[in-house]
Amino acid sequence: MAQMFQALSSVLLPVVIVAGLGALLASQMRIDQLTIARLSMYLLIPALVLDVILRTPVHAAEAGQLGVAFLLVMGLSLLLGWLTGLGRPDAERRSLSAGAGIWNSGNMGLPIALFVFGEGGFDRATVVFLVSIVAMYIVGPALYGSASGPDQRSGPRGILRSIFRLPTVWVALVALILRLLNVPVPQGVTRGVSLLAQATLPLVLLSLGLQLGAGGWPPLNRRVWLASAARLIGGPLIALGVGRLVGLQGQSLAVLILSASMPTAVNALLIAQEYGGDAGTVSGVVLVTTLGSVLTIAAVVALLPGLG
Structure with missing residues (x-):
């Protein structure tokens, strides 16, 4: 357990440092947060998706089952958050x-996942990640219901326009086709994509810090705490039920549960900023779940062996 807390701190400490520097910067000067968010959403995150799909081995036998399970967990978690x-x-x-x-x-x-399960679990967690990052940029526009900018439109047509103008969806499709057809990609291209991908996480974390620094401490009201509990406690419980329902067993089930115990993604804040959501509320949930996950993830990892 002590090793687990040490591993979590090694993951969380860089998050706190980078986001903290962003908050400090935003408290001292005015920064265009929307431009930074769009740089991440329209350039860096698509590069990350392309880089991961081209480099990581994906096991087709389990990918479909894990993907379906993840989407069901995501849908039920969204519903639970809606109820809060x-x-x-x-x-x-x-x-x-x-x-x-x-x-x-x-x-x-x-x-x-790599620390807990080794390489086998890491490969399965990568499948979950690929499904999640594409689903995120489909669910986000659909959830907020309109495109950003002066030509905002709601309804099915506006939602579809919002989804299909995001390059992440198209990049994922192209990358999967390249993998399926075994099309070689020039090394210079893959290295350029990898450079962009490496810049994704720092800029996304800076966006969180900029939001906190410009807006002050986010609202930590009762609803934020309820949504945070839905994420950290409801998420793994939903994953356990869904995983059993679709027939996942062993390491695949454990990877799904561990994934669903993670805190709210900073990308959720980028989506809220882009599509006119309540960025202050999202940043509050991100903050509470990121700090609270030190305890809840350790508890989930300790309970996973009991699944058999």
Whole structure:
């Protein structure tokens, strides 16, 4: 258990340092947060998706089952977050739903899965991550219901336009086709993509810090705490039920549960900023779940061997 806490601190400490520097910077000067968020969303995150798909071995036999299970867990988590916002303004309710239903299966989920399960678990966690990052950029526009900018439109047509103008979806499709057809990609291209991918996490964390620094301490009201509990406690419980339902066993089931115990993704904040959500509420859930996950993830890891 002591080793688990040490591993978590080694993952969380860099998060706190980078986000803290962003908060310090935003408290001293005015910074265009929307531009930084869009740089991440439209350039760096697509590069990360392309880099991961091209480099990481994906096991097709389990990928479909894990992907379906993840999407079911995500849908139920979004619903649980929505219920925590009943009676609240629409923007806040949607942001609470995003806070509970969009979690950090990447920069936290992947290293923790590697530490707990080794290479086999890491490969399965990578499948979950790939599904999650594409789903995130489909669910986000659909949840907030309109595209950003002066030509905002709601309804099915506006939602579809919002989804399909995001390069992450298209990049993922192209990368999967390249992998399936075994098309070689020039080394110079892959190295350029990898450089962009390496810049993704620092800039995303800086966005969180900039939001905290410019807006002050986020609102930690009762709804934020409820959505945080839905993420950290409800998430793994939902994953356990869904995993059993779809027939996952052993390490695949454990990886799904561990992924669903991760804190709210900082990318949820980027989506809220882009699509007119309540960024303050999302940043509050990100903060509470990131700090609280030190205890809850350790508890989940300690209970996983009991699954048999």
